[in-house]
Amino acid sequence: xxxLWVVIPTGQRASGEWIDDxxxxxxxxxxxxxxxxLAGRFPRQRVEVVRDADPTEEVNALFExxxxxxxxxxxxxxxxxxxxxxATTARSASDVLGEVEPLRGEATVEKIAANAVxxxxxxxxxxxxxxAVECVLDPAFNLRGVQTTDENVAPLVIVSGPLAARLxxxxxxxxxxxxxxxxxxxxxxxxxxxxNLGGGWPGAVSLAGLGQPGRYTLCLAEREDSPWPxxxxxxxxxxxQSTVTVLRAETAINITGGLAEVVSVxxxxxxxxxxxxxxxxxxxxxxxxxxRLAAEGLGKDxxxxxxxxxxxxxxGDWKRWWxxxxxxxxxxxxxxxxxxxxxxxxxxxxxVVVAGADLAIPQLAxxxxxxxxxxxxxxxxxxxxxxxx
Amino acid sequence: MLRASAVAEEAxxxxxxxxxxxxxxxxxxxxxxxxxxxxxxxxxxxxxDVQTVEELRANVLAVTVxxxxxxxxxxPEKASDIEEPEPGEVxxxxxxxxxxRFYYxxxxxxxxxxxxxxxxxxxxFLKLAGRDADEELGVxxxxxxxxxxxTVAINGVxxxxxxxxxxxxxALIEAMxxxxxxxxxxxxxxxxxxxxxxxxxVIRRLGFNYQQGALRDGFQANTAxxxxxxxxxRNVAGFLxxxxxxxxxGNTWRVVLAENEDALRQMGWTTIAQDAGVxxxxxxxxxxxxxxxxxxxxxxxxxxxxxxxxxxxxxxxLVAWEVIFTVGMSVGAQRPLLVLSPILAQTLARGGLxxxxxxxxLFEHARIPAWKFERYIGEWxxxxxxxxxLRDLVRRGRAAPIFAQSDDPERLxxxxxxxxxxxxxxxxDPLRTNAYVFAHNGILGFPVTKPIRFPAR
Numbered sequence: 001x002x003x004l005w006v007v008i009p010t011g012q013r014a015s016g017e018w019i020d021d022x023x024x025x026x027x028x029x030x031x032x033x034x035x036x037x038l039a040g041r042f043p044r045q046r047v048e049v050v051r052d053a054d055p056t057e058e059v060n061a062l063f064e065x066x067x068x069x070x071x072x073x074x075x076x077x078x079x080x081x082x083x084x085x086x087a088t089t090a091r092s093a094s095d096v097l098g099e100v101e102p103l104r105g106e107a108t109v110e111k112i113a114a115n116a117v118x119x120x121x122x123x124x125x126x127x128x129x130x131x132a133v134e135c136v137l138d139p140a141f142n143l144r145g146v147q148t149t150d151e152n153v154a155p156l157v158i159v160s161g162p163l164a165a166r167l168x169x170x171x172x173x174x175x176x177x178x179x180x181x182x183x184x185x186x187x188x189x190x191x192x193x194x195x196n197l198g199g200g201w202p203g204a205v206s207l208a209g210l211g212q213p214g215r216y217t218l219c220l221a222e223r224e225d226s227p228w229p230x231x232x233x234x235x236x237x238x239x240x241q242s243t244v245t246v247l248r249a250e251t252a253i254n255i256t257g258g259l260a261e262v263v264s265v266x267x268x269x270x271x272x273x274x275x276x277x278x279x280x281x282x283x284x285x286x287x288x289x290x291x292r293l294a295a296e297g298l299g300k301d302x303x304x305x306x307x308x309x310x311x312x313x314x315x316g317d318w319k320r321w322w323x324x325x326x327x328x329x330x331x332x333x334x335x336x337x338x339x340x341x342x343x344x345x346x347x348x349x350x351x352v353v354v355a356g357a358d359l360a361i362p363q364l365a366x367x368x369x370x371x372x373x374x375x376x377x378x379x380x381x382x383x384x385x386x387x388x389x
Numbered sequence: 390m391l392r393a394s395a396v397a398e399e400a401x402x403x404x405x406x407x408x409x410x411x412x413x414x415x416x417x418x419x420x421x422x423x424x425x426x427x428x429x430x431x432x433x434x435x436x437x438d439v440q441t442v443e444e445l446r447a448n449v450l451a452v453t454v455x456x457x458x459x460x461x462x463x464x465p466e467k468a469s470d471i472e473e474p475e476p477g478e479v480x481x482x483x484x485x486x487x488x489x490r491f492y493y494x495x496x497x498x499x500x501x502x503x504x505x506x507x508x509x510x511x512x513x514f515l516k517l518a519g520r521d522a523d524e525e526l527g528v529x530x531x532x533x534x535x536x537x538x539x540t541v542a543i544n545g546v547x548x549x550x551x552x553x554x555x556x557x558x559x560a561l562i563e564a565m566x567x568x569x570x571x572x573x574x575x576x577x578x579x580x581x582x583x584x585x586x587x588x589x590x591v592i593r594r595l596g597f598n599y600q601q602g603a604l605r606d607g608f609q610a611n612t613a614x615x616x617x618x619x620x621x622x623r624n625v626a627g628f629l630x631x632x633x634x635x636x637x638x639g640n641t642w643r644v645v646l647a648e649n650e651d652a653l654r655q656m657g658w659t660t661i662a663q664d665a666g667v668x669x670x671x672x673x674x675x676x677x678x679x680x681x682x683x684x685x686x687x688x689x690x691x692x693x694x695x696x697x698x699x700x701x702x703x704x705x706x707l708v709a710w711e712v713i714f715t716v717g718m719s720v721g722a723q724r725p726l727l728v729l730s731p732i733l734a735q736t737l738a739r740g741g742l743x744x745x746x747x748x749x750x751l752f753e754h755a756r757i758p759a760w761k762f763e764r765y766i767g768e769w770x771x772x773x774x775x776x777x778x779l780r781d782l783v784r785r786g787r788a789a790p791i792f793a794q795s796d797d798p799e800r801l802x803x804x805x806x807x808x809x810x811x812x813x814x815x816x817x818d819p820l821r822t823n824a825y826v827f828a829h830n831g832i833l834g835f836p837v838t839k840p841i842r843f844p845a846r
Contacts, residue, residue, distance in 0.1 A: 003487075005494065015427075016471045016532070044472055047494040049481070079494065094631045 004055040006048055007082045009068055009114040011105015011197040014096075018044060019103035019199045023067060026204035036067035036201075047079060063118075068196050070188065070216060074118035085113035085126040088384035097130070098137035101144035103199030107133055112189075115196055119189035124167055124384045125182055128244060129189045132157050132219075135246035135377040136190065145371045146248060147200035150207040151273060153370040155194075156249035156282060157187055157219040158353055160232040161242025163381055164221035171221035173357040176252060176284075176365065187217025212251050223287055226354035227294035234300065235378050245378040247282050247351060249367040250274075257362050258289060259306055266311035270368050271343040272323040275313070278331050279369025280376045281344060282351040283307065286363040290354045300352045308347035312340035351376055395425050405429040405460030407453065409436045429460025438771055476523060476539055479508065492547075497624055499616070499641075503547040513552045514542035518559060519844020526559065527566020530573035532627030536562050540625050548617035554595060554610065557674060558617055560839040561585065564676045565621065567837045574678075574833035576628045580636025581680040581830040583618055584726070585645045586814060588662035589672030591841050597647035601818040603728075604644055604825070611644040618642055618676075643679075649815050652731035656738040661814050664744075665838035672841040677724060677812075678834020679827035680711055688733055688822045693740040693750060700727060700824055701754030704811065707828035708755075708804040710765050713772040714831025716779065716788035721806035722831040727751065731819040744813055752808035756801035759792075812836070 011019040024040035027033050042048070042062075052058035059076040063069050075081070086093045086109055093110040100107050109130070116129045136143050136155055146153050159169045170180035178184065200206040208215075222231055232243040253270060255261045262283055274281055285293075285303075293303060315336050318324050334341050344350060356363050394404035408430045434448045474480050481491050488505040492498040504510070515522050515538065522539040529536050538559065545558045565572050575583075592599055598608035606612045619642040628634040648660050662673035685703040690696040704725050708715075715723040729737070737747055759779055767776035779802065782788035789806045805811055817823065 005490075018472070021472065043480070044474070045480075045495040047491065049483070049487070049491060092631065 001051045001053060002055045003049050003051045004059055004076050005079045006050060006059055007077045007079060007110065007114040008042065008046060008048055009063075009077055009111060009118060009192070009196050010042070010066070011100060011103060011111070011199060013104050014099065014106055019105045019197075020066070022103055023199050023201055023204060027067070027201065030204045032201075032203050036065060038062065038065035039067045042066055050076075067201060068192075069118070070191055070195060072216075074192075075120055077114035077117040081117045082110060082113045084123045085116055085121065086110060088123050088126045088386065089130060089382065090385065091130075097133055100137070100193060100198035102147050102205060105197035105199065107137065107193065107197050111197055112193055115192040116185070116189040119192050120181060120185035121189050122181070122185070124386070125186050125189075127381050127384050128159060128163070128167065128169070128182075128186050129193075131244040131379040131381045132186065132190045132246060133193055134379045135244055136194070138375075138377045140373055140375045141246060141248070141377050142371050142373065142375065143194070143198065147194060147198050147206055149371065150209050151250065151370045152208045152210050152212045152215075153248050153250050154212055154214040154218050155190060156214070156247045156252075156367055157190060158231060158245045158247070158282070158351075159186075159219070159221040159242065159381070160230050160245065160353075161237075161381070162224070162240065163242035163383060165224065169219070169221040171223045171355045175220040175355045176218075183219045183221075184217050187219030190219075191215060191217065214249060214252060218249065218252070220284070220353075220355050223354045223356075226287065227290055228300045228352070228354065231351065231353055232378070237378075237380065242381045242383070243378050244381055245351070245376060247280060247367065247376055248369050248371050249282065250370045251368065253366045253368070255364040255366055257364070259293070259303065259310075262307060262364055262366060263310040265366050266307060266343050266368075267313050269317075269321055269323075270366070271311075271313070272321055273370040274368045275334055275341065275343055276323060276327060276330060277370065277372045278345045278349070278374045279371065280349045280351065280374050281369050282353060282367040284353050284355050284365040284367075286356040286361070287354055287358045288360055289362045289364060292362075301347070303352055304347040304350045307350050308342060308344060311343045313343065315339050315341060345374075349374060391428055391430075394428055398425055398428065403429075403461045405431050405457050407431050407433055407457075409433050429456075429463065431456025431460055476537065477508070496629060498547065499619060499623065501616075503620075504549055506543040506546040510546045511539070511542045514545055514550075514555050515539065517552045517555045517844070518542065519556070519842075520559070526562050529566060529626040531576070531633050532625070534625050534627060536566055536621075536625055541621070544620045544624055545613075545617050548620050549609070549613040550617055551595075551609065551613075554614060554617075556841050556843050557587070557591060557595065557610075557614060557672075560674045560841040561614070561618060561676065562621060564674060564837045564839040565618075565626070567839070569835050570676060570837040571832055571834060572622075572626055574830075575622055575626065576634040576636065577833055578635050578637045579680055579830065579833075580634075580639035581678045581834060582640050582643055583676050583678050583834060584643045584827060585615065585618060586661045586675040586677075587645055587647045587672070588650065588660045588667065588675070589841065590670065591672035591843075592647045592650060594672075597645060599647035599649045599816050601821075603646055603816040603818075606644055608644070611647065615642040615644040646728065646814065646816055649731050649817075649819065652734060652815050652819065656735060658734065658738065658744040658815065661812060662838055664809075664812070665836070667838060667840060672843075673838050674841060675836055675838040676834075677726065677836040678830040679726065680830050681707065682825055682827040683707060685824040685826060688824055691736065693737050693742055693747075696733065696737060697747075697750045697754050700729075700826075701751045701756075703727070703824065703826040704751060704755040705757050705804055707826050709828070710770050710772065711828045711831065712762055712804050713766045713770070714829065714833075715803075715805055716782050716792060717766055717773040717777075719832040720787055721789065721810065722829075722835060723805045724810050724812055724829045724831075724836050725805065726812040726814060726827040726829065728814045728816055728825040728827075730817040730821050730823055731815055733822055733824055734815045745809070747813055748808040748811050751811050751813075752803055752805065755805070755811070756803050758798065759800050759802050760798035762792075762802050762804075763798075
């Protein structure tokens with residue numbers, strides 16, 4: 001019999017209660033216990049010893065049945081692995097970053113590390129995960145709303161700065177696709193934190209009707225060879241710093257073409273919730289397109305201004321939208337009488353990031369937003385301790 | 390603060406507790422122990438003691454005010470039960486090394502190896518308890534966990550006690566649960582530590598060291614029972630460093646102090662237990678939290694007149710900011726302890742002094758200038774906010790009249806309220822002229838004495 005000493009990754013509230021007790025009740029009410037038959041059935045302590053001929057398999061079976069995974073196999077959060085992640089930060093393992101809504105498990109450094117290990121993070125990825133968790137804990141992110149809404153929103157994690165390349169966070173080929181451990185694991189770690197510390201269990205607490213693939217991971221880096229100033233510099237950081245920016249994204253919509261095509265997608269029902277909540281959207285621009293626009297003399301501000309000015313919804317179409325017919329109260333700047341309606345309140349509500357492969361293909365992506373308040377939360381990444389200097 | 394808020398909330402009065410940033414975690418756990426996990430707290434950034442009035446004002450306006458409004462306008466949520474292992478449940482099976490690692494990783498040990506509390510060992514202890522395993526001795530904050538005979542046995546096993554210590558361990562936990570002691574304060578920032586004093590026939594019966602090296606490790610009863618105390622605070626009361634235990638420095642447990650009752654009897658002096666009302670011939674434990682102690686070495690003299698000034702000076706040197714427990718915060722609750730080696734006590738007794746006479750002499754000599762007393766509580770610390778004079782405190786009923794017999798700042802005032810507040814014990818190397826003095830933590834660990842009851846054989 002082999003033994004694995006694993007850190008219990010689920011949320012404990014400041015009061016000492018475990019969120020799993022609430023989750024088990026919710027799962028029972030929602031008829032979801034077949035998915036998590038062992039919900040709430042675990043030893044109430046920091047560390048558990050799992051013995052089995054194949055303990056990794058057993059940890060996976062247990063954690064899945066307890067509702068602690070996203071459905072994919074996890075890496076067992078052994079003490080040694082968790083400690084290796086914690087060693088990359090000067091913060092103490094018991095430091096509390098905040099309470100993860102809605103069930104308010106405490107986000108201690110150690111609990112976040114356990115979830116990051118499960119997600120497949122390498123130790124050096126951990127500071128990025130910590131910064132991303134800090135972002136979603138900012139009240140401006142409205143994590144409670146994101147976790148409980150019937151909409152399919154997910155956090156979009158954008159890494160900007162020199163650390164991205166050093167940590168292998170992909171900004172190039174397939175930046176939003178599979179194949180890069182850092183992108184896959186960092187985004188997944190944030191989701192596991194939301195599931196295991198916040199209790200955002202689908203169907204029980206999270207009422208998103210369909211979900212979206214971005215709920216497994218949605219993390220990319222910004223290219224450093226962009227013709228434009230990087231996101232972190234636009235947001236007031238130094239070029240030498242590295243940051244994580246988190247937006248609330250309803251989905252990623254692929255667009256091939258240029259700004260005109262982006263305008264056409266933005267000015268559609270895809271932006272309905274963005275309009276309702278004064279949301280902040282993101283547009284990812286391929287390097288090929290960015291260079292072309294820059295050659296035309298357009299800076300990022302110009303791109304934002306053009307998108308804001310041209311992406312207008314026809315009032316006639318808007319009136320037929322389900323959301324328009326369901327919701328009476330719209331922001332004042334949505335003025336039907338004007339005939340056409342802007343999608344975002346101001347040009348600054350559009351985040352422009354250059355990423356993707358350097359191909360001669362005009363690829364872009366549009367991320368409409370959901371929820372209140374308008375948000376674009378950024379935190380600096382403290383470099384992992386063994387990478388300093 | 391939170392305890393006052395809890396009382397207010399239970400009476401239907403909205404409350405909010407102002408809490409310095411470093412205490413938020415402790416506030417949350419304390420609130421849970423009080424049965425109101427959502428008890429409103431408004432954060433004051435940093436610590437008020439090192440902020441100027443302007444900084445404090447800016448911090449309060451920027452952060453605290455919103456918390457106050459929110460706290461007063463939202464009702465705190467009620468507690469729900471937190472699931473824990475059943476009494477007697479086996480939580481782990483493994484080798485000695487595995488068990489030790491497991492207990493350590495889960496925060497159940499103090500970092501030293503424990504004796505695994507197997508069912509068989511616990512049963513041996515329970516057999517000598519003479520009481521039902523599930524009998525409750527009290528409910529301990531901050532975790533609000535029930536203190537039972539069974540958990541006394543389990544932690545006793547872990548600490549390295551012998552089964553026959555059980556009656557002592559039970560008496561200790563009865564004392565811990567006594568509201569006069571104030572176990573809920575065990576995590577406060579000065580990090581004071583309990584000293585257990587043991588008296589009566591139990592000293593010989595269990596082999597406590599009461600002679601040379603009385604406060605040294607090396608004697609199982611003294612050492613293991615001292616360790617048991619801290620393990621119980623950790624595992625049952627729920628005091629954990631980095632969480633509920635906010636001791637800035639803290640220190641490790643104190644080994645149990647046993648008095649030299651042969652010497653006491655010979656001099657006709659009372660024991661610590663007898664001073665607390667325990668009949669001669671009975672065994673008892675006395676617990677008290679002390680902020681610190683020091684040795685008074687090489688006391689020189691052949692009579693009380695020569696010896697008392699040095700001993701009294703030792704008390705005034707130790708009882709400094711702690712005079713806030715003499716006046717102000719908790720009037721008359723400062724209970725320093727002077728431990729005399731037998732030869733010192735015998736020299737004083739030969740000079741015609743009873744223990745009570747010694748206390749009176751110490752009280753007369755252990756005095757400091759009024760200006761210094763006032764600085765300790767109102768200038769060098771802010772423990773008595775607003776820099777009140779001793780006269781102000783007497784007027785407000787927060788100090789005994791003895792502290793305001795004149796206006797002269799140079800007048801000498803005592804550091805305790807009454808002579809009998811100075812506890813005197815006799816222990817240590819019988820032939821060495823050294824003493825030991827402890828300053829006391831007031832109501833945050835007030836002396837409590839409990840009789841030790843041995844079950845009938």
